[in-house]
Amino acid sequence: MSVELIERDLLLENPAGMPLGLSASRDLLGRIGSLETRIARTEREIDAAQAVRYRVFVEEMKAQVCVEDARRGREVDSWDSLCDHLLVLDRSIDGDTEDQIVGTYRLLRHEVAIAHGGFYSGSEFGVNALVARHPEKRFMELGRSCVLPQYRTKRTVELLWQGCWAYALQHRIDAMFGCGSFPGTQPEEHALALSFLHHNAVAKGEWAVDALPHLYREMDLMPSEAVNARRALFSMPPLIKGYLRLGAMVGNGAVVDQAFNTTDVLIILPISSISGRYVNYYGADAGRFASAS
Known part of the structure; x- marks a missing residue:
């Protein structure tokens, strides 16, 4: 299903005609309970x-x-200065945003990446060749995903995806990609998972x-x-397991990132590959926030 068809369906649920993925506050991309997701508005929020990120990646x-x-x-x-920063906020916490x-x-959106020399994950994977093979498509790179330990629940991961999905609809994205990381720099420690990905999910053609x-x-x-x-x-x-459920593929070969102490695989998710039940679920939700009052 194309982005245009998804958007057409969502507009039927959005009589107010507001831009997809936006609420009356113009930037709310999703809400589950006390958690909300939106794009950072200020340098202080970034x-x-x-x-x-420091608490998760470094500490x-x-x-x-x-x-x-x-x-x-x-x-x-x-x-960081080139990207939009998706946030998950817990509104039940006292204090400033x-x-x-x-x-x-x-x-990182396609046109921004191209204007500044390419995508971040191009330092590990051949994504420039992938993009060049699809001149008619708009890509978006996902990166630096992290959640504080006490919030690592299905609900938070779902909200992160909900925000990415609404943002992708808003910007008419055709495909998403980004590095998915396993902890540590020894791929052999993840032999079972990596082998499963190799035999069942490697992107072809x-x-x-x-x-x-x-x-x-x-x-x-x-x-x-x-x-x-x-x-x-x-x-x-x-996160990797969640992408597979959506219909994602992975690149061929892993990369060890010594600086981040991870073993990375490339996740590739064409919008057209997303399972219909997830399109219906997340698409409807994006439309709900587009028409919120």
Whole structure:
């Protein structure tokens, strides 16, 4: 199903005719209970999101940052100024909006990436070739996904996806991609999950993407007959597992990111590949917030 058809269906549920993914406050992308998701509005909010990233990536996952960023308690890079920053806020927390940020995602739109030399994940995977094979499509890169430990629930992951989906509809995105990370720098520790991905989810044909040759690490670590699908899915990070349920594919080969202490795979999700039941579920929700009063 094309973005245009999805949008047409949502507009039938949106008699107010407001832009998709926006509420009366113009930027609310989703709400579940006390949690809300929207794009950061100010530099202070982006700074607070970078502080959340520091707590997760540096303090918890032992990523490496420069001395100045460590002093400030922020995880920052040059791509931050090019991206929109999706936030998850817990409105039940007392304090300023910056104190309510419990999760974040970084979104880089096609035209912005092309104007500034490409996509972040192009440093690990051959995404430039992927984009070049689809000149008629608009891509969006997802990155720097993180959630504070006490909020790592199905509800929060669902809200992050809901925000990405509404944003994609708003900007008429045709396909999304980004790195999905396993903890640690030893791919062999994730042999079951990586082998399952290799045998069952590697993108083929026009969507095929390889890890860059000098970074390529084998994912085919176990024969297919030795892979227990249930155990493999159970061992995966929730975000990667969630993307698979939506209909995502993965690139060929993993990459070890020493600076972030992770083993990365490339997630590729054409909008047209998303399961119809998820389009209906998230599409309807995006339409609900588009017409909220």
